[in-house]
Amino acid sequence: MSQEKILSSDGIPLEESLKKAERKNKLKAVLLVAPLFLFILIIYIFPIGDMLFRSVDDRMITKMLPKTFIAMEKWDGQDLPDEPVYEGLYEDLSLLKKNKTFGKIIARLNYEKSGFSSLIKKTIRKIDKLEEGNYKEQFIKIHKRWGQSEYLVALKNTAPNWSYAKYLKGVDLKFDEKRNIIQQDEDRRIYKTLWLRTINVAFWVTIFCFILAYPIAHLLATLPMKYSNLLMICVLLPFWTSLLVRTSSWMVLLQQQGPINDLIVWLGWAADDNRPELMYNVIGTFVAMTQILLPFMVLPLYSVMKTISPSLMRAGKSLGGTPLVSFVKIYFPLTIPGIGAGSLLVFILAIGYYITPALVGGASGSLISNNIAYHMKSSLDWAFASALGTMLLVGVLAIYWVYNKLVGIDNIKLG
Amino acid sequence: MALPKHTPLNYKIWHYTYLTFCFLVFFFLIAPLFVILPLSFNAEQYIHFSSKMLALDPEGFSLRWYEDMIYGTKNPWGLATKNSLIIAFFATIGSTILGTVAALGLSSRHMPYKAAFMALLISPMIVPLIISGTAIFFFMAKVGLAATHTGIVLSHIILGTPFVVITVTATLSGFDHSVTRAAASLGSNPVNTFMKITLPLIMPGVISGALFAFVTSFDEVVVVLFLAGLENTTIPIQMWVGLREQLSPTIMAVATCLIVMSTLILVTAELLRRRSERLRGINR
Numbered sequence A: 001m002s003q004e005k006i007l008s009s010d011g012i013p014l015e016e017s018l019k020k021a022e023r024k025n026k027l028k029a030v031l032l033v034a035p036l037f038l039f040i041l042i043i044y045i046f047p048i049g050d051m052l053f054r055s056v057d058d059r060m061i062t063k064m065l066p067k068t069f070i071a072m073e074k075w076d077g078q079d080l081p082d083e084p085v086y087e088g089l090y091e092d093l094s095l096l097k098k099n100k101t102f103g104k105i106i107a108r109l110n111y112e113k114s115g116f117s118s119l120i121k122k123t124i125r126k127i128d129k130l131e132e133g134n135y136k137e138q139f140i141k142i143h144k145r146w147g148q149s150e151y152l153v154a155l156k157n158t159a160p161n162w163s164y165a166k167y168l169k170g171v172d173l174k175f176d177e178k179r180n181i182i183q184q185d186e187d188r189r190i191y192k193t194l195w196l197r198t199i200n201v202a203f204w205v206t207i208f209c210f211i212l213a214y215p216i217a218h219l220l221a222t223l224p225m226k227y228s229n230l231l232m233i234c235v236l237l238p239f240w241t242s243l244l245v246r247t248s249s250w251m252v253l254l255q256q257q258g259p260i261n262d263l264i265v266w267l268g269w270a271a272d273d274n275r276p277e278l279m280y281n282v283i284g285t286f287v288a289m290t291q292i293l294l295p296f297m298v299l300p301l302y303s304v305m306k307t308i309s310p311s312l313m314r315a316g317k318s319l320g321g322t323p324l325v326s327f328v329k330i331y332f333p334l335t336i337p338g339i340g341a342g343s344l345l346v347f348i349l350a351i352g353y354y355i356t357p358a359l360v361g362g363a364s365g366s367l368i369s370n371n372i373a374y375h376m377k378s379s380l381d382w383a384f385a386s387a388l389g390t391m392l393l394v395g396v397l398a399i400y401w402v403y404n405k406l407v408g409i410d411n412i413k414l415g
Numbered sequence B: 001m002a003l004p005k006h007t008p009l010n011y012k013i014w015h016y017t018y019l020t021f022c023f024l025v026f027f028f029l030i031a032p033l034f035v036i037l038p039l040s041f042n043a044e045q046y047i048h049f050s051s052k053m054l055a056l057d058p059e060g061f062s063l064r065w066y067e068d069m070i071y072g073t074k075n076p077w078g079l080a081t082k083n084s085l086i087i088a089f090f091a092t093i094g095s096t097i098l099g100t101v102a103a104l105g106l107s108s109r110h111m112p113y114k115a116a117f118m119a120l121l122i123s124p125m126i127v128p129l130i131i132s133g134t135a136i137f138f139f140m141a142k143v144g145l146a147a148t149h150t151g152i153v154l155s156h157i158i159l160g161t162p163f164v165v166i167t168v169t170a171t172l173s174g175f176d177h178s179v180t181r182a183a184a185s186l187g188s189n190p191v192n193t194f195m196k197i198t199l200p201l202i203m204p205g206v207i208s209g210a211l212f213a214f215v216t217s218f219d220e221v222v223v224v225l226f227l228a229g230l231e232n233t234t235i236p237i238q239m240w241v242g243l244r245e246q247l248s249p250t251i252m253a254v255a256t257c258l259i260v261m262s263t264l265i266l267v268t269a270e271l272l273r274r275r276s277e278r279l280r281g282i283n284r
Helices: A014-056 A060-064 A066-072 A083-099 A103-112 A116-129 A135-142 A149-157 A165-170 A191-222 A225-240 A243-254 A259-266 A282-305 A310-318 A323-351 A355-360 A368-377 A382-406 B009-040 B064-071 B077-107 B114-121 B129-142 B149-173 B178-185 B190-219 B222-227 B235-245 B249-279
Strands: A173-175 A181-183
Touching: A014 A165, A014 A382, A014 B077, A014 B114, A014 B129, A014 B149, A060 A066, A060 A103, A066 A083, A066 A149, A083 A116, A083 A135, A103 A116, A103 A149, A116 A135, A116 A149, A165 A173, A165 A382, A191 A225, A191 A282, A191 A323, A191 A368, A191 B009, A225 A282, A225 B009, A225 B249, A243 A259, A243 A282, A243 A355, A243 B009, A243 B235, A243 B249, A282 A323, A282 A355, A282 B009, A310 A323, A323 A382, A355 A368, A355 B235, A368 A382, A368 B129, A368 B222, A382 B129, B009 B249, B064 B077, B064 B249, B077 B114, B077 B149, B077 B190, B077 B235, B114 B149, B129 B149, B129 B222, B149 B190, B149 B222, B178 B190, B190 B235, B190 B249, B222 B235, B235 B249
Parallel strands: none
Antiparallel strands: A173 A181
């Protein structure tokens, strides 16, 4: 027996020839994926990275007061700093005044410690009149707060380029003057409530969707085709209809003079002049979101139930199981992948829901997304919006990861 | 579903409770949409059923809100419709081409790190829209594409491709690769094979992916809210603005038109799905 290698028709060993072909095919596949991959990488993944970056980026003050912070490095933060710090302040603030760019720094410093606003404004107003030398004394003369070390400590605290203060704010915590992490003031604690409400709404909407979807998915999967196709329209039409159209129909239904309230009054459950508020609170959010997200639960359940052979249930019955026992022991376990996929979809969609809560939720029914949008569009605290967004993103990815470990992501199907 | 005659009473009760429950859920799903239709023909300016409407008096109905939608002064719907259609058209083309090509690569058995790439490419579908909107807005503002059609089209391509990738990959999973090898053995070059053999076979998947991409772009409001200026207003934006101010009958008229449109899309998508299943031999 010879140990000779098998050669392909052009004289190259077959093994090598195959490897070459394999490499070529691999390259071809990668090249096909490359355009979309690069597109998403540049316009989507990098911007999300940029968002993470913005949430911890705190270089603004460091950039605006460079000389002050260099001088402050030598200060121990105990008593008042020495002359060089004030000299740095003088030079930095003069430059800011010349460029008229001190607006941002006032807002940022006043956020760190209230009282900075008037301090900086007054100093900038009078800074041209200062004489050279002995800045410390002159600064204290302009405003006595320059002689109080707590303000200078607060200023020094803004020195690091990176800060996770926005994340602390997102869970109702903050730094005190000594950089200890403490609870936010009582009247400003809103984010824990908001997170809990968001998770709560997402959880219960998922449960409601499951309770409503399971029976109808079962009916759709077991009815003969000609009936089930007709009923399937009831699921698919809302699925394909614009979200705003569906939300506006709930606004019509739930308004004070709307059909549901009319019905409640007609049934005598409430007086005509005392109609219940069904909208602009958490009830509106629950009802509308459940109806809007229901198809996302029905479709995965249906596609799983469709594959379960009816003979399995018959076999269970013939072996003496009551319908309930056969259902619990046979049917239900087989539908778990569908339940998992549907619940994942609904929960992830619900936790980031924005439009519906904004329109029917009012103040008590708004969710974390509404707050992110508020900080993006109204308060313009983009760093904080980024921090909240990052926290939400991490939450969603964690759910996704757990789901992938438990059920496997391949089970996601559309329609 | 008729029950056998000998069914015990408690099963009968259980069975009819189940059917009633299902009926109520279907009603809950579909009824809200049908509230809008009659209200859009309301002759009065209020969003509730007038006594004339309930009595089916012809005087209670009118087309005035449709007139207002089309001819109304300071009418935003014309511009919004034009923008929505332009944006959705280019976004659909972009997503369909990029998504189909990527799906071809992803379905190849030679593709390395398939799961990782797949996860990355469908991530815009999983990440909450508010986060996508924020991130894309930062990017578009940086490169000067905020408040431009181009910026909105690019972001809608991002949001639409996952659907195309998923539907086309699903179609390709039932694809018989021996036909392309047959074409190659008959002397066809790869491009020719793709255009003449592969594409026609996966067409139902491509079109239903394109429909998803179109609807995604046409309905999308969160990202557009961040990106759009006055010139780029779209139908969803106008609806959003209108709904925040006050429910007006004109919005009901627009909503009715959108429901008609989604019905047409649903019918198309269903026909395609059945054709695709027939071609893949699932429904034999």
